[in-house]
Amino acid sequence: MRRILPYLLYGALLGGLYGLLHDQISYTISREYFTDFKFHQFRYADFHLPERLYVGIIGFLATWWVGLFFGWFLARIRFNSDDLQSARRDILQGFAIIACCAMGAGILGGRRGVPEFLCL
Template identity: 55%
Template sequence: MTKRSPQNADFGRFFYSLVRPQNPMHKFLAFCIFLVLAVLAAGAFGALHDQISYSVSPEYFTRFKFFQFQLLDPAVPERLRAAQVGFLASWWMGIPLGLLSGVAAFIHRSPAKMQRALAWSLLVIVGFTLAFAIAGLTYGFIQTETIEPSRYTNWFIPSGVNDLRHFLCVGYMHNAAYLGGALAIPIAWGFHLAFWYRNRHVA
């Protein structure tokens, strides 16, 4: 009788974890809760992100974003309005992030492992996206050492911006944040696979 190799055994456990019906409702509930948390986390991330970008370029908000989102009440502090802009601009990203990254968590053996992996994956997503946004801001500072207007013909730049370089840098940061959010999905998939592999022998 032939002996199964460890690699085949691992693959068998992985495939079985995908199709077995163990506690399907508990897993589905964990997935739904994660989806809600992902939306809230995306909004909170946007609010924090825009506190950073407001510090870099207040004009990005006072001459652009406040008008775009109709947040023009001068009685509301500008930083609070910047946080509102961030939340409104990013909460919806939690839906595709939550759906596409959360579905990978069904590979875990039990609802408890799934919940733990989802919680960690949310931190991974937020951390990766924030790091990518900061990298975009840094890239923006490098790219704008010398500003060539022809490179920004497709950017919305309102007239009368006093500090154009910092305005453009925040634009780079915002674009990088959206790109980082999209790239965080395969990063989350990789995290779930690594988490499953590390805990594959744990009951």
């Protein structure tokens, strides 16, 4: 567990930062999504800070656990190896691949808009 813990923390931080950035962009596109939904959902995290900062906190809180999960998943799979240096490199490479896929999916989703069949 001692070898896995840093990757759990790194994953949680990376996931949280992704959510922070993602929600800043989402807030720029649609402020109403936050004022009508997310601010109510995360009202426990409202410390009466400026709205943009509150949006960042919401983004971090909404996604840190995804990074924690991926950190655990990558570290558990790879640390069965005897070569720790290779394991570390592969885990960081896995984080990079996951981050690039998440960013690519976010960009593609933002570019394409909401599919018509999802609109009610």
